Every structure is written in structure tokens, then in C-alpha cells.
Amino acid sequence: DAKTTQPTSMDCAEGRAANLPCNHSTISGNEYVYWYRQIHSQGPQYIIHGLKNNETNEMASLIITEDRKSSTLILPHATLRDTAVYYCIVRVDKLIFGTGTRLQVFP
């Protein structure tokens, strides 16, 4: 079973920041937090991952709370092409996907 809890769906206006929360209150010290997204009819796309520190790349930022029990994925300027299902996964070996958050970006 997935070890994360995410909202089922979220909306975001184009050009605004999209903040996707994830709860992982039972995370272990050696588990990484991974984010993937899946655009309709495509395979999952890797976004970002982190262990303890906040991370940023060209796609997004990952903010992990100090107690590591939750995290937030930030898409700084959402576009229509960011409409997708976003999966938050805690991983020590396998990737175990839940049902994710369906993000709808509207004009």
C-alpha cells in the first residue's frame, strides 16, 4: 500500500504557482520522497526527489518539513501542459504508486 496521502484533485490558474501537498507521516529515516507526474496517455515522468533538504530543479521545487512527515511540490508558474496526475512516493527500494493528485490548470 502507498504510504502517502494526497488530495484527489486540485485546480490552479495558468501562470500561478501550483502547490501540491503530500502527507507521509510514517516515513522512515532512509526513505526518499519522490514526485512523478503522468500526463494523459503517457508514462510517468520523473520530477524531483529529496531526502531531508529542500530541492529545486528546472521543473519544480520540493519542500520537505523538518520532521519529514509532509512535503510540498511547487510548480512556480503553472502552464496548461502541467495538467496531469501527480504522484508523491516515499521510497527505500520499490516505487509504490497511490492514486495521486489530479491537477487541472485552467486559462
Place this chain on the structure above:
Amino acid sequence: EAGVAQSPRYKIIEKRQSVAFWCNPISGHATLYWYQQILGQGPKLLIQFQNNGVVDDSQLPKDRFSAERLKGVDSTLKIQPAKLEDSAVYLCASSLGARPWETQYFGPGTRLLVL
């Protein structure tokens, strides 16, 4: 850099027929995974290879599913005989290794419909 390649992209078969899917991982990636994604659900791991050896096949229905990775590069996943409930997208992923910080990259998937 080329991504993970899969073929075919779509397949329609009748129940009790057999079907095979092919995956070519990213060059140099030692670890290869097959996932099954049923409509409305997240992907579920079926089998994991490290080079040409099986690391984890605990979720593979071995009475009808088989997979191989000869020479530690390409892989095939076979279903024989297919059932209606096998209708799903079959995703292949690869990574440099299996350590938790080594990212998995996914192919586009093969969409299977069993009638």
C-alpha cells in the same frame, strides 16, 4: 539521450490469446522494471531485473505472465493466456541501479485491450 523505448504502443487481442511486449531501456541502465497500470490506478510493479537476473517478481502472476532480459539489455514481457482483467497499460522503466536515490525513467507504455 534516448529514453526508454517500448513496442507495440497498442495491442488488441481476444481472451486466451498470447501477447508479448518489448522494452529497450536507457543505455547503461542495469536495472529494468515492468509495471502494470489499470485504468484509474497508479502503476504496480510486476518484476524487477538487475542486469539479466530477477530481483523481485513477487507481484507477477506466474501462471500466465513471464518475463526475460537476455544479455541484460532488452526485455520482453509475455502473457499467455490473456484474461479480460489483463487489460491495462504495461510500462517499462529503467535506472542506473536499484538504490533509492537512483531515479527510474519510464517508457510510454503499451496499452493492451483484451476482448
